[in-house]
Amino acid sequence: MTRLFADPLPAKLVWDEGELTLLHVGGRHFAVVEVMRRWRVEAEWWKGGPMREYLTLRTADGMVCDVYTDRGTGASWLQRVMD
Amino acid sequence: MGATALADAIARIESRYGTRAVVRGDVAERTDGERRIEARTSLDQVTGGGIRAGEPLAFIGPATAGKLALALSVAAAAQREGGMAAWIDASASLDPLAALHAGIDLDRLVVVRPTSADEVLLAGSAVLRSEGFRLVVVDLGPSFASSCRMDDLAPLLPVVRGSPAALLVVAEERGRRVALPTVRVEKVAWQLRFGRTVGWSFAAGTPASSERALFCIGALDAAPRDLGTRSALAGSLEPALERVS
Amino acid sequence: MIAAVVVRSASDALHSRALATLRALLPHVGVVAPGVYACDLAGTERVLGAPSRVARRIIERLSRVGAPASVAVATTAFAARVAAERTADGDVRLVPEPREYLAPLPIEVLPIEPKLVDDLGLLGLRSVGDFAALPRGAVFDRFGRGAARAHALARAEDEERVRADPPPRRIRARRVWEDALVSREQLVFALRTALEEIAAALAADGLAALRIAVRLEREDAEPLRLERAILPPTRDAAALLRSVRWALEERAHLGRVMACAIDVREVEPARGRQIGLFAADGARWEEAIASARYLRERLGAGRVLRARVIDADARLPERAAEWKEVIS
Numbered sequence: 001m002t003r004l005f006a007d008p009l010p011a012k013l014v015w016d017e018g019e020l021t022l023l024h025v026g027g028r029h030f031a032v033v034e035v036m037r038r039w040r041v042e043a044e045w046w047k048g049g050p051m052r053e054y055l056t057l058r059t060a061d062g063m064v065c066d067v068y069t070d071r072g073t074g075a076s077w078l079q080r081v082m083d
Numbered sequence: 084m085g086a087t088a089l090a091d092a093i094a095r096i097e098s099r100y101g102t103r104a105v106v107r108g109d110v111a112e113r114t115d116g117e118r119r120i121e122a123r124t125s126l127d128q129v130t131g132g133g134i135r136a137g138e139p140l141a142f143i144g145p146a147t148a149g150k151l152a153l154a155l156s157v158a159a160a161a162q163r164e165g166g167m168a169a170w171i172d173a174s175a176s177l178d179p180l181a182a183l184h185a186g187i188d189l190d191r192l193v194v195v196r197p198t199s200a201d202e203v204l205l206a207g208s209a210v211l212r213s214e215g216f217r218l219v220v221v222d223l224g225p226s227f228a229s230s231c232r233m234d235d236l237a238p239l240l241p242v243v244r245g246s247p248a249a250l251l252v253v254a255e256e257r258g259r260r261v262a263l264p265t266v267r268v269e270k271v272a273w274q275l276r277f278g279r280t281v282g283w284s285f286a287a288g289t290p291a292s293s294e295r296a297l298f299c300i301g302a303l304d305a306a307p308r309d310l311g312t313r314s315a316l317a318g319s320l321e322p323a324l325e326r327v328s
Numbered sequence: 329m330i331a332a333v334v335v336r337s338a339s340d341a342l343h344s345r346a347l348a349t350l351r352a353l354l355p356h357v358g359v360v361a362p363g364v365y366a367c368d369l370a371g372t373e374r375v376l377g378a379p380s381r382v383a384r385r386i387i388e389r390l391s392r393v394g395a396p397a398s399v400a401v402a403t404t405a406f407a408a409r410v411a412a413e414r415t416a417d418g419d420v421r422l423v424p425e426p427r428e429y430l431a432p433l434p435i436e437v438l439p440i441e442p443k444l445v446d447d448l449g450l451l452g453l454r455s456v457g458d459f460a461a462l463p464r465g466a467v468f469d470r471f472g473r474g475a476a477r478a479h480a481l482a483r484a485e486d487e488e489r490v491r492a493d494p495p496p497r498r499i500r501a502r503r504v505w506e507d508a509l510v511s512r513e514q515l516v517f518a519l520r521t522a523l524e525e526i527a528a529a530l531a532a533d534g535l536a537a538l539r540i541a542v543r544l545e546r547e548d549a550e551p552l553r554l555e556r557a558i559l560p561p562t563r564d565a566a567a568l569l570r571s572v573r574w575a576l577e578e579r580a581h582l583g584r585v586m587a588c589a590i591d592v593r594e595v596e597p598a599r600g601r602q603i604g605l606f607a608a609d610g611a612r613w614e615e616a617i618a619s620a621r622y623l624r625e626r627l628g629a630g631r632v633l634r635a636r637v638i639d640a641d642a643r644l645p646e647r648a649a650e651w652k653e654v655i656s
Contacts, residue, residue, distance in 0.1 A: 002178045002303070002304060003174070003224065004176060005228065006175040026228055041644060043643050061145065062146070063145070064303065065146075081147065083149065083150060167616040179637050179649035180645075190634065190636075193619075193620050193633075194633045194635065194651075196632075197627070206627070209626075210623075213619035214567075215613070215619055
């Protein structure tokens, strides 16, 4: 089941030669071991709605979470954690 | 015995054993069964027949383990007989859709979003002292997003002893100063499909017993499937169980 | 004799104070309108003195509670009221001949429709006396029952009695302890029986408490007064105790409590339990809502919520559900 943060947490994704290696969130660093899913949401594109790149990540310590990057601002946010 | 002496004696009992330790006959006659929340899954076998009103219990496990899924199923069970549940959401991360999929009636779930440990205690005390709830869940959330830690909950423990509600704490780690009866929730194995992780299986058990309840989450958004207990499945799941401590 | 009392610009609080004061002084007090009271003085002369003296006493008592009033005494309630409305604050007017007193006043003082006022004006009838002079039967035939009643008022023939509601019974419980109570838990326990007594009194009258006041007499400090709004209103002793307990927990030090008095300040008719709107178990619903309301007050908006799924297939996860305040 999932947690869905009412206010997504600011996150930072670190890429190394096209591979996602690190997730920074809440002052903690998580090594990413797998990108499990990847999809794009363009909601209400006709009126400039959000355009997001979603990733479902699995970290080395076993956390599975959804992180999205806003294509407009480039900022990344942790939105869900599976538990 | 004068009124003051009687008040004093009862206050002493209550401060030690909770505000419901001394009750009128009609309250005392409530049977234990009426005050127990049964998940009706193999979890009941590790909690000793369900979660009891007036008692605390903690589901402890890492960020992605399955403890939230179990807590949602317990909340749904608490509502099954018409009761209300309170969800104190210390990381503001309750997903209504997940709650709905777990069988929770959202109309009968009061969600409180505290922003500090003091507010968690205030909310916890208020709902535990109310006669309105069968279950109070304090979900501390992921440690990097929570407004409260397990040790901050110490003042709630005397309150729950007198409450008609059970207290369920969901946290990543045990407290150092607070010792709660604990169900440890741990991942057993990842489920893979075409080389990709799609879900996981997990075990829930108490430190006092080797018995474990086993569950499987076959898709990331799905409710857990009850696989049974370790003893019942010992033969068929031997390889996976090797990895459970 | 009827004494009409007018307290001008009476707020709700002033009205309540004035009414309580009058009820404490006189046996039959009716409320004509907020701030306007009719008191039947029948049988009061032996105890309280002549009507003029009673009127003076009314003014004096009301003045003490901050309610300046005018009083008029007449044989009919209508004449007394009209006279009191035309008397300055602090003054008493005795109206020995009500019909004569009313006669020169404009016809509009009578409770009649504006259209009838116009019709009577067309007939040249502009004062109460003009109207009173018409034959009773003709007024009834031509203008109907309402006009006939106003006609009786104009002639000071109204037999209307003061409709006095009995004063509400004071619901109160007191406890005095030989030894001071020094802990909060002791006090809460000791208050239980007092609140059960209150609950029983409320139940006997079919009422629910909306506001209660607690006064704690302390050995080592001034009396402590607490006032609690009870939402939803209840006559359940456990709910009353919980409310008092929360109030006590907000105080760091309670001191050595020797006695307590609990007063029910506001009541409303008990409506029974609400069933089924929020939960199958109505009893628990009330309790849960009371807790939610308390937390809403303490934590503020946006913190005590319930959710509703509005689009399970929403592409943006945050749009799948909406959150609403449990207590709006």
